[in-house]
Amino acid sequence: MSTLEIKDLHVSVILDDENSKPILKGVNLTINSGEIHAIMGPNGSGKSTLASTIAGHPKYRVDSGEILLDGEDVTEMSVDERARAGLFLAMQYPVEIPGVTMSNFLRSAKTAIDGEAPSLRTWTKDVKEAMGELKIDPDFIARNVNEGFSGGEKKRHEILQLELLKPKFGILDETDSGLDVDALKIVSEGVNRAHQNNDMGVLLITHYTRILRYIKPEFVHVFVDGHMVDQGGPELADRLEEEGYVSYIGK
């Protein structure tokens, strides 16, 4: 059982050498293994900043507050140390790595996370199965990372990595954006599998309620202007579907 705790987190985005702009203004959140939390909010509210900050993106600076993984502050850790400690971020815009095949990338990532190379036979089988369940064409294993992938293909590959790397916590940064209904379903099933099989905690960041038909959060948080303005159970998502964020803006 693991816990990810965010305590009074204040974060600025670094614009250039001299300027920065405060984005997160006191965020508090606790997620335990096996829990699914959804963070919902309008564009520009700072949801993605929260996701990137947890992962340690160099563009963001923690001004105050803590991010604790099982009691240990990760804000002093490098990006890769956080990844190896069990934090996974499914990116909103996965980048291309020319000349590096998916196969090489996946194996390198698995080796880095586990601290040892996976056994060749079971690994090949695991990858094949996971790709099959996500309806990824087997040919993709020989293609370069994200190169020439459609938006939907990139997102499926993010979930493929989530399933193979088995993190303690999966943070999904608008994984649903740009997906058609079929792809949304396939991707959601992948998240649910990782959640069930590995007792993974999930932090689902979205501004649509559509994905919540497939991934059922126990906790819903409403995020506006850099902090939580409301939280509740699944019923809160239903209300947002009807009313939108209007009632929170300007509060």
Next chain:
Amino acid sequence: MTEQVERNANNTVISEILEANPELEGIGTYEYGWADSDIAGQTAKRGLNEDVVRDISSKKNEPEWMLNMRLKALKFFDRKPMPTWGTDLSEIDFDNIKYFVRSTEGQAKTWEDLPEDIRNTYEKLGIPEAERERLVAGVAAQYESEVVYHQIREDLEQQGVIFVDTDTALKEHEEIFREYFGTVIPTGDNKFAALNTAVWSGGSFIYVPKGVHVDIPLQAYFRINTENMGQFERTLIIADEGSYVHYIEGCTAPIYKSDSLHSAVVEIVVKKNARVRYTTIQNWSNNVYNLVTKRTLCEEGGTMEWVDGNIGSKVTQKYPAVYMVGEHAKGETLSIAFAGEGQHQDTGSKMVHIAPHTSSSIVSKSIARNGGRAAYRGLVQVREGAHHSKSSVVCDALLVDTVSRSDTYPYVDVREDDVTMGHEATVSRVSEEQLFYLMQRGLTEEEAMAMIVRGFVEPIARELPMEYALELNRLIELQMEGSVG
């Protein structure tokens, strides 16, 4: 002057990086930097004049014509000014260089016959192992000025393939040697080709008879051991009609405080419908000036492929050339240059279309990091009469940080109307987002950087035989060690 300012700025940034990260001191360790005991080198004379040239020639018992050619070349060398373009060569002290060092008496046919420290050096470099595992069909090992070990598979010898060191070729195959020597690269072609012609020693001589395909590569390994050594090997390859051969060379040297000079000349004749592939993995230590002239005459329907990897050296200037003199001749160059701290790689290729329907392609990938400087310099020339010629040039540069430099100097000279030309050039930087992505998947910054660089050179690495692709990847990883500031 501006360059000096720039260099100082680079050094400042690098020393700041090192101050903040003391663990990076001694980074990117050069693995081949050991030196053997050096009696031959210590007693060798420094400096160059007519007596030195006469001495080399007489030690080798050469025929008169060769001595005369050397002396003529020496005059060219003395007369020609230092090139003022490309890299900074002003620190080369020709009077301080040792032009000829003989480290063994006679050539060994087995590794056991070599002096122990020389044998150990080649063992550490993995050369005898490659031979034992039959990854190569023949091996030449040059140590200082001369080839100390030579071996070729018997069946190739029976088919008439000649693979010997160039000194032996002059003795044993003088007729064919004289027919071709200096015909592809004339004595006075450039200052360093003239220097090589005056003092050349060692190198490989290959003759592949008509229709013979040498199925696995022939390999040569060049090692400089002594400080301030000048290594001037001379290689001549003749691929007769319809034949094929792949020649691979590698090179390393110890790390010294003062500089050595490596100035080779490689001449290749590709006869009708023949094909030659010439692969170089250059990994000299960072105190070697590497100034090499390589050129091929490619006849009708022939194909010449240069695969040129430059990882080491202080300064490299090298532009492998193909002169397409017969119809439908083809020239290809794949070039990788890696410039780290204190290195300047000025590399590329030269394609000269002389006959109609000839085609050439240049693909160049360069990487600069830690204040290094990598330049692509290339010439595509289409002479009058070379109608229906095709040429394509792609050069990509990758900058790993903000203190390194990349330049592109593409020259095109077309004297014919009906030709097809393509040129693409890109410069990219390793992006923060790429590093973040790979590190989020658990890779350290160094591993992430190395993965991006490996991906960048992959289109060339996949052209190499597997063990050389692995070697290239390993060298890149070594170069990338401590790349993180």
